[in-house]
Amino acid sequence: MLIKQQAGLLDYLSRLNKLLTTLTAWAGGLVLLVNVLVVSASVIWRYVLHSPLEWAEEAARAMMIALVFFGVATSTGRGGHIGVDLFLRFIPGSVRPYVVHASRWVLFLVAVGLTMSSYSLLQVSRYQTTETGLPMIISIAPVLIGSVVMMLGALEHALKERMKVVLLSGAGIALLVVLGWLKLSLMADPATAAAGLMFICFLLGIIAGVPIAFTLGMSAMVFFICDPTLPFVFFSQQVVAGVDHFVLLAIPFFLLAGAAMEHNGMSTRLVELVVRGMGRFRGGLNMTTVLSMAFFSGISGSKLADIAAVGGVLMPAVRRAKEDSNEAAAVFAASAVVSETIPPCVNLIVLGFVANISIGALFIAGLIPAACLLVLMLIAANRFGGKINIKDAYPQMRPRLQLWLGALVGLAMIFMIGRGVMMGIATSTEISAFAVVYAVVVGRLAFRELTLRTTVKMFIDIAAMSGVLLFIVACATSLSYVLTIQMIPQQIAELLVSIGQSQGSWIFLLLTIVILIVFGAVLEGAPALIIFAPILVPIAVQLGFNPLHFGIVMILAMGFGLFSPPIGLGLYTTCAICGVEMKNVIRPMVKYLLVSLFGIILIALIPTISTWLPGLAGY
Template sequence: MSDSSLIEKEIGTAETTPVSGPRDIMILSSLSRFLTKITAGAGALVLFINVVVVFASVIWRYALHSPLHWAEEVARALMIALVFFGVATSTGRGGHIGVDLFLRFLPPHVRPYVVHASRWILFMVSIGLVISSYDLVQAARLQTTETGLPQVIYVIPVFIGSVVMVVAALEHALRERLRVVMLSAVAIAILVAIGYAKLSFMDDPSSAAAVLMLSCFVLGILAGVPIAFTLGMSAMVFFICDPSLPFVFFSQQVAAGVDHFVLLAIPFFLLAGAAMEVNGMSTRLVELIVRGMGKFRGGLNMTTVLAMAFFSGISGSKLADVAAVGGVLMPAVRRAKQDSEEAAGVFAASAMMAETIPPCVNLIVLGFVANISIGALFIAGLVPAACLLVLLLIAANFFGKRISISDAYPILRPRKQLLLGAAVGLIMILMIGRGVVAGIATSTEISAFAVVYALVVGRLAFGELTLKATVKLFVDIAAMSGVLLFIVACATSLSYALTIQMIPQMIADALVAIGFSHGAWLFLILTIVILIIFGAVLEGAPALIIFAPILVPIAVQLGFDPLHFGIVMVLAMGFGLFSPPIGLGLYTTCAICGVEMKNVIRPMLKYLAVVMVGIIVVAMVPTITVWLPRLMGY
């Protein structure tokens, strides 16, 4: 699945007359393709080795009672390599996540220049990472880890990935008409010169760091710069502006953002979910649900809701879920002559509902940054998700239309095949759930088992996961993981810069004052509003990384249970992510469903209202969230 929005395609895949001569651009393009193939293969290999390492460490510890003490350090080093090889691959392919909504308000003759300026931003941030990571490599050459491994294994992938990103970003930047390339470059140069001049005439340049950082963030969002690079540019500018901080801190903080064993659960769950999709389980499951629900009014919409809930318990990524279910179900929607725009709205609303169904990526990120038990969050999200599921099923039934199953599926599979597909997926979900609830292993270790199960059992059960398909699967998931986790890495770097400026502390003081002066519930309402807004313009992970460490301690101080508050945060962020007119997730959903967002807004409003009512009920009734975790002993 490609996590591409409209702006990504303009940034990364434009086929126009290049500024350089044909020979020059051909050499650069050939070099970029060659390096991208290397990082794609290296990323896939690193992902495979990491699955083997984590799986083996669990077997050695539980079965052989001889833990591999080096396994976690190696897994973390491989994690950093996976992220930077993956993001380098995605940069070469032009597959970063960005928002182009604001570009539509620009005059048509201005828009191409602003779009092209985004390519130069990618190039500049990549250059900054190369310079900073080179110094980081030099500093790490003579250092070792706790188990005696060379420290350089953690930082070499940062430098290599950044170099490939520079080549790929430059190739994309030069592949355009001379006038567009030159004028967009001049515009960027003027902005840089203005910032430099401002700093040069100041006695204390560090005092302007926060203002310039915020300006870069706002301009990046408005210009449609991919989110990861908007965050990276903002953090990079901060480190440049503050002479008291070595520039090596920039790449150090980016790498530190993904140097955590728990985050390995994200690529592993993505891989397990994709394996189940490739081996044909998704098509079997969706057809089974359609044949079961098709006799009811709104059967296809109800199928969407149920299928999204089912797949959310496998992949962990809502965009991956939309791609998996949408790619299978939308052809049936069109064959049954149903409204494609309304179907896209149901997909987006169902993704909001599924935000708290484990193993959701954002629950893992929230638990990591807010120091909340990930297992407890997984359990706490079940009942709220079930409540939203019931509300959406009722709405889908009430607003939907009847269909003919024979129109949706002219050729029906044998029922045994469909039941087998559902059973294989259900066993995987139960395995994940049982492992989390019983505390048998960590979420990362369980995700490694899920990968092995999906690959081995899926291959035996269906026989559709060939060796070629498996290799492609690892390559694609390595690239996707790089995109998602590079956002986490850059968000962590920006969060570090915000902390240095004590901005979180100032926000915390203001919110505490509001909470004690006007009541804790006003604080909760403000939290929902803040996360809806930032969830719309950012991908979910950076919004949580920036705000969760600030808001969760305040919520606890005001008397909220951290599990309840955390689930409300994730739901609010998901609502913003898939809401019109800015929601990044809605852009991707519309692209997958083959519809325009402007046509989706009206039929989607009723489902948005249903989800918002559900979120308010969950927020106002904490028992819905905390009852099951308390029952389970958390």
């Protein structure tokens, strides 16, 4: 009887979820398109027509919030949030399926909490307006809509399993909730237990493989529930505040520009050109991977997007040339570390935002460190690689003119981005909007491979991807707010300042590198930056470090952790894209990681590498 009821409910939820996620997917794509047009128009009106659109930034921020929640709702409905089994392998096999399925209930509970909290926020802001007179409801309504769709999608996926697993995993979550409630009810001041329960939820979420955004969101939500002095509406309010910033629009815009350059065929042309140029040398295919990753880092802004773009093109050539796929995956992951500071990197944008550092200055500061690491990695790729037969890798070759055209179109966009940042012509967000227009229009004219259907799908997919990425930022901001209330950053700051003053500033720097490698492996770049950058950057400045130099070291250390075995989340993704198992990648990767680590330490010990170029540019 229960099984029939489950099947009937699942069928109804599946049809409803398919309809709702289709609507949010199209809505997200449309919002992204309109936002690109609004930001581009605001620049034209300001610089060309000398008549600024006063409402443009607030409208763009409101659409940014809609983009995030429509995107994350779409991904949740499609099952796009995947936990990483970092610690699940240590759980007995008989228990593991129940622990894995419990993470689906966590997604549902976080979505329920966001729905309830955002409904309260909507009621509070119903009659409020923004500074330019726009109704506040346009920013809050998409949060409620996205949370409801996310809740229904999470419920469908929670019920998609054998009845025994569904019930027992749900009962396990319910038991934890009851135990937490009992602990609170037995305490004279429940607020004192809020922080402890928050940290327990965070640890359990990491161990159970709950997606990082929902681990962060669950931890913050539990704190707001347990502390009676804070209204629960603060939960959604802080989540919204985490992405209600114009500067963060650069992230989806750069992702979109990179996707446009990939879909119009530039990536395949560029990689083939590099293979044909470097293939005659020893380690030519490995060197191609390093150079291609560096090139696409200047386009997409996201390291995982770079690996997906280059790996999808280059791995077939690796297999055709009968090269070791595990070695190739190791080079991909190590090259991602090398290219962490090549603008327009997502983490550089996030760091500038949370630490109040000029994003343009960070873009410039990352160039020479990236060049140094690139040279070291090319030497390693040449030393540890072998020669290939180019005709095996590419049995059918394109004319060289096509290949050079693809490379020149991409280089022109990188030049436009770099020139705009260095000259201060526009903000990084405005430049990224023009990069999208350039990639779509010029790419279409140059290659004629970016069809209308492909363009529509690209906007929809990037909207969903941006929602997932920025939802991590939103939940990390909410947790960061909670940590600030608990005075935890201040306590850490006092400890680190005392270490720096007693043991020396360089000991503080090396300790920071170790901390960020560890947390970068578990938390990914954005949440780790949001939590640690506001703490560490002021301390570094107090101890005499240049914030640009320290920021670049932070980015590189977290990138090293993200792609390091056995915990690095980025390495798991790299292995999945390359079609290999991580256990087979660790040994060939060690030598490349040691080269990367040597370069990072060198950059940390010689601040001039990071500060010389920004100084010339006037920063």
